[in-house]
Amino acid sequence: MASGPQKALQNLDAFLAWVETQQDDDFKQIAFRGQLSRVEVAKAVGCGKSALNQNPELRKHLKRLEDNLRDKGVLPPLTESAKNESCKPKQYDNTTNRKVLDSRRLSSLEAENIELKAKVNELEGKLKRFGELSETLSEMGFMPR
Known part of the structure; x- marks a missing residue:
């Protein structure tokens, strides 16, 4: 069984290989609320959805991919409020x-x-x-x- 860092590298390699096989139309089909559907990406890559959030390298590559897709016009551009909110951690609401x-x-x-x-x-x-x-x-x- 692979250790945590090894599994993180395997997930990253699988993600990069998956990105290489996709076309712009493929990305359009899994777009959801202005970004790529994390569930669909995780299914395609063969990892858990949590890996997309918890693996810093994978998260960085996913953000870079989405930014490139926005530049190409595949994904809609981020709104100003979304840009401002992306840097801040979400406030936890215990109620x-x-x-x-x-x-x-x-x-x-x-x-x-x-x-x-x-x-x-x-x-x-x-x-x-x-x-x-x-x-x-x-x-x-x-x-x-």
């Missing part, structure tokens, strides 16, 4: 997980609320109908026990 859980709970509670409102309407209709029946029976002198 994201809580927001997702709250959102799920809210949607389940809303669904339950709708079901309960429908049931209340149904039971109110039955109560009204049986109330009228009870009133009629008491007027006729038949009191149920």
Whole structure:
């Protein structure tokens, strides 16, 4: 089994070999949101998607490839905000997980609320109908026990 640095070199070699076999149209087909789809690149190279982010050499070559493709017009140019954000690390939001859980709970509670409102309407209709029946029976002198 290969060690970490050896695996990193193997992934880099596989990436470079893959790039050599591709045409501009091939890159256009795997473009996603203004860059190459990391999932598709990882599948084609035969490595994990994490290798594209964690291997500094591979990440550098991928960025260089995308920049070249932007210069050729295969990929759209980066916007100013994307250029500014690419240098900065992403801010970690520790409330994201809580927001997702709250959102799920809210949607389940809303669904339950709708079901309960429908049931209340149904039971109110039955109560009204049986109330009228009870009133009629008491007027006729038949009191149920």
